[in-house]
Amino acid sequence: MIAATLRRRASRRVLPGFGLSLGVTLTFVSLILLLPLTSLVGQLSQLSLSQYWFLISDPRILASYRVTLLAAAVAALFNAAFGLLMAWVLVRYEFPGKRLVDALMDLPFALPTAVAGVTLATLYSSQGWVGRWLETLGLPIAYTWVGIALAMAFTSIPFVVRTVQPILEDLPSEVDEAAVTLGARDGHAFRRVILPHLWPALVTGTGLAFVRSLGEFGAVIFIAGGKPFETEITSLMIFVKLQEYDYAGATAVASIVLATSLALLLVINLWQGRFTRRLHGGGA
Amino acid sequence: MIRIGDAPGVRRLLIGVALVLTALFLLLPLVAIFAQALMGGIDLYWQNLSDRYTLAAIGLTLLVTLLTVPINLVFGIFLAWLVTRFNFPGRRLLQTLIDIPFAVSPVVAGLVYLLLYGRNGWLGGWLDGYDIQIMFAWPGIVLVTIFVTCPFVARELIPLMQAQGAREEEAAVTLGASGWTIFRRVTLPKIRHALLYGVILTNARAVGEFGAVSVVAGAIRGQTNTLPLQVEQLYQDYNTVGAFTSASLLALLALLTLAAKAALEWRAARRESLA
Numbered sequence: 001m002i003a004a005t006l007r008r009r010a011s012r013r014v015l016p017g018f019g020l021s022l023g024v025t026l027t028f029v030s031l032i033l034l035l036p037l038t039s040l041v042g043q044l045s046q047l048s049l050s051q052y053w054f055l056i057s058d059p060r061i062l063a064s065y066r067v068t069l070l071a072a073a074v075a076a077l078f079n080a081a082f083g084l085l086m087a088w089v090l091v092r093y094e095f096p097g098k099r100l101v102d103a104l105m106d107l108p109f110a111l112p113t114a115v116a117g118v119t120l121a122t123l124y125s126s127q128g129w130v131g132r133w134l135e136t137l138g139l140p141i142a143y144t145w146v147g148i149a150l151a152m153a154f155t156s157i158p159f160v161v162r163t164v165q166p167i168l169e170d171l172p173s174e175v176d177e178a179a180v181t182l183g184a185r186d187g188h189a190f191r192r193v194i195l196p197h198l199w200p201a202l203v204t205g206t207g208l209a210f211v212r213s214l215g216e217f218g219a220v221i222f223i224a225g226g227k228p229f230e231t232e233i234t235s236l237m238i239f240v241k242l243q244e245y246d247y248a249g250a251t252a253v254a255s256i257v258l259a260t261s262l263a264l265l266l267v268i269n270l271w272q273g274r275f276t277r278r279l280h281g282g283g284a
Numbered sequence: 285m286i287r288i289g290d291a292p293g294v295r296r297l298l299i300g301v302a303l304v305l306t307a308l309f310l311l312l313p314l315v316a317i318f319a320q321a322l323m324g325g326i327d328l329y330w331q332n333l334s335d336r337y338t339l340a341a342i343g344l345t346l347l348v349t350l351l352t353v354p355i356n357l358v359f360g361i362f363l364a365w366l367v368t369r370f371n372f373p374g375r376r377l378l379q380t381l382i383d384i385p386f387a388v389s390p391v392v393a394g395l396v397y398l399l400l401y402g403r404n405g406w407l408g409g410w411l412d413g414y415d416i417q418i419m420f421a422w423p424g425i426v427l428v429t430i431f432v433t434c435p436f437v438a439r440e441l442i443p444l445m446q447a448q449g450a451r452e453e454e455a456a457v458t459l460g461a462s463g464w465t466i467f468r469r470v471t472l473p474k475i476r477h478a479l480l481y482g483v484i485l486t487n488a489r490a491v492g493e494f495g496a497v498s499v500v501a502g503a504i505r506g507q508t509n510t511l512p513l514q515v516e517q518l519y520q521d522y523n524t525v526g527a528f529t530s531a532s533l534l535a536l537l538a539l540l541t542l543a544a545k546a547a548l549e550w551r552a553a554r555r556e557s558l559a
Contacts, residue, residue, distance in 0.1 A: 013370060014454050016463035021366040028359045029381055032431055036396035037384075039406060043399050082305060089302040092287070093295055101303070103546045104310045109485075110538035110545075111314075112492025113390075114512040115531040118519045119313045122320060122528075129316065130308075154309065176287040189288045215389030218494035218512070222519065235391040235495065242395060242499060251399065254392045265387040269380070 040258070043251040055252035063229040064237045065256075071145050071220075071233070072213035075152035080206040082153075083160025084198070090161075091168040108157045113218030120151050121222035143225035148233060151219040156209035163205035164198055171197055200275040207268040211261050317535045320528035332529035340507070341514035341530065344422060345491055348510060352429045352490040357483060360437025364475075365467075368445040369453070379442070382435050390432060394499025397428050401500075420502030425510060428496040433489045437482035444478045445471075481548055488541045492534055 044052070055061075090102050108116065124131040124141040131141055141147045171194070179189040217235040224231040232240075234257055241250035289295065322329055332338065363382065367375055385393065401408040401418040411418060418424045452474075456466045472479075494512040501508040509517065511530055518527035 014457055015369050015450060016457070016466070017365060018370050018372075020463075021362040021370075022372075024359065024362040025366050025378070028363075028434075029378065032427075032434060033381060033384060035407075036393075036400050036431065039400040040396050042406065082309075085298065085302055086306070088289070089298055092289060093299055095299050095303075097303075099546070101306050103542045104306060106542055106545060107310050107314065107538065110488050110541040112494060112512045112515075112534045112538070114494040114515050115317065115492070115534050115538075116313065117494075118515060118527055118531060119317050119320075122524070123313060123316050130312070154313070157309070173287060180288060186289055186291065186294055194288060211387060215387075215392070217389060217391050218498075235389045238389075238391050238395060239495075239499065242398065247399065247402075247404075250395055254389075254395050257389050258392050261387040261389065262384070265383065269383075 040251060040255065043247065044255055047248060047252065051248075052252055055249050056256055060228055060232070061234070061237055061253055064232045064234045067145055067148065067231060068214060068233045068235075071149040071152055072210050072216075074149040075156060075213045076206050076210035078149070078153045079156055079160045079209045080202060082157070083205060083209075084164060084202060086161045087164035087168055091165060105161050106158050108155050113155060113216070116154055116219040117151060117222040120147075120154060120219065124150065124223060142223050143227065143231055145231060147223040147225075148220050148231060151223050152213035152216050155216055155219045156212045159209040159212065160202065160205035163201045163208070167198055167201045168194075200271070204268060204272050204275075207264065207271070211264045211268070214264075215257065215261055314535065314539075317528055317531050320524060321532040323528075324525045328525060329529055332526045333533075335526070337509065338514060338526075338530055341509045341511045342533070344425070344507075344509065345511040347422065348426050348429050349487060349490045351426050352433060353483060353486050355430055356434050356486050357437055357479075359434060360441060360482060361479075363438045364441035364445050365471075368442055369450050382438055385432050385435055390493065390495025391499060393431055394428055394496040397424060397431070397496075397500055401427070419500055420508060422508065424500040425497050425508065428500050429490050429493050432493050432496050433486045436485040436489065437479065440478045440482035440485070441475055444475060448474055477548055477552060481545065484541055484544050484548075488538065491537055 047055070086101075086105060090098065090105075121142060122128050124134070124147060126132060126135050126140065126142065128142075134141055139146075141150060175193055175197070176189075179193040215235060217233075217239070220233055221236055224233060224236070226232055226236060234253060238250045238254050238257070241247075241253065289298065363378075367379055398419060399405050401411070401424060403409060403412055403419070408419060418427065452470050453466050456470050461469070492512055493510075494516070497510055498513055498516070501510065501513055511534055515527050515530045515534070518524075518530065
């Protein structure tokens with residue numbers, strides 16, 4: 001019946017290719033996305049509730065949630081500040097090498113995470129170029145949660161820059177002029193006049209950076225060192241459980257990670273949707 | 285024109301801080317990769333590069349990329365055509381579903397494939413009866429790479445095709461053009477650059493995927509090591525120069541990706557200013 005309804009609707013369409021593209025897309029989505037994800041549900045359904053609770057509330061796993069959340073939050077906040085600064089400098093000022101700096105902002109997305117991981121671990125180890133120097137100041141980075149936050153921050157740099165940049169570019173210069181003509185100081189004018197335009201994009205970018213950091217694996221594991229209860233991130237715990245053939249344990253923890261990131265993504269999408277509608281004048 | 289933050293002192297300070305942070309966080313790691321790779325001299329670099337296992341890893345990475353990119357290209361075009369040219373129930377849901385790989389941790393992506401195609405999995409057990417092995421072999425690596433990279437092309441195409449609308453295609457239909465002709469002669473020229481950009485992003489991620497691949501590969505040297513896995517293995521073996529030699533190839537590809545992206549954006553900006 002659904003097929004018939006769809007066909008009836010399709011016959012009213014002008015453009016060709018509805019059936020073909022629907023068929024290809026649904027086949028692909030079912031085989032590549034949905035089927036593997038249902039296998040996770042299947043594996044979970046074999047666990048009783050108390051078994052599930054036992055697996056996800058193991059003290060070592062709880063410690064990994066804490067480290068992951070803390071490091072991801074610090075990384076996201078760093079990127080909120082750094083991304084805002086970079087977007088501002090790239091949009092508002094001219095300086096030699098600007099195009100190069102702009103292009104470099106995308107490096108963390110283009111560079112494989114494992115490469116970023118070994119490079120940061122080498123740079124910030126106690127013998128590394130930067131780590132040696134920080135060690136003498138009493139600031140060890142490698143094998144601490146700070147190192148984890150650093151790696152997470154590196155891989156999610158582009159999110160804030162690239163969400164704030166276009167909004168800043170589209171901001172009419174009258175906004176500035178009004179504030180400056182009225183005699184507002186720079187910092188005050190920025191907070192009161194520019195920031196209200198930017199903060200929806202800033203929150204979106206920071207949220208995306210946070211979600212990405214929660215799931216990051218390749219960039220983090222090398223610099224983290226994997227000390228139980230201290231520098232083990234949750235994706236590493238899943239990986240370790242898989243290597244021990246503890247599929248039930250890995251799946252239980254994975255379900256927490258998956259549910260958290262999907263919920264956050266949903267919130268970000270709703271937030272962005274509300275904001276976009278308001279921009280286009282519809283809604284409240 | 286007077287603008288906020290245009291005072292010379294403020295400007296110099298902000299540019300200075302931005303440049304120092306960029307150099308420290310982005311440029312320094314990039315330089316370090318090549319410096320570490322060439323630490324033992326150029327001869328050792330070539331020797332590491334022509335290592336049997338490194339060559340095998342390069343070959344496997346190429347195979348995975350050559351299979352993944354065209355599959356996701358075709359899927360991306362069909363999906364973008366479907367959601368931008370037709371209205372049907374479940375359209376929004378489909379667009380949300382396709383974002384899942386972006387939200388999922390790569391390790392979780394690897395895990396779900398392992399559950400499905402592993403020896404005890406639903407499909408894995410059945411395929412095992414026919415002596416077909418997906419996990420800990422190249423087909424598994426290809427499958428997870430397709431999963432991880434499938435949103436890129438569609439994500440570039442959908443906003444563009446939505447903005448362009450379907451008027452020109454509809455005009456072509458009334459002139460009696462077939463579906464394939466419409467796509468090739470009307471749609472494709474309009475989306476060429478976005479398509480290329482999507483392919484570049486897919487390619488970069490497919491070559492460099494680590495978390496998902498490391499779950500399903502099983503790291504059998506010379507057989508299931510992709511280049512990023514090779515980097516990890518050499519690094520764990522304390523062969524730093526070897527690890528960074530493989531890493532330098534991936535970094536070189538990342539630089540090419542950035543250059544291609546910058547060139548595409550530059551062309552788009554120039555076209556806009558001419559129009």
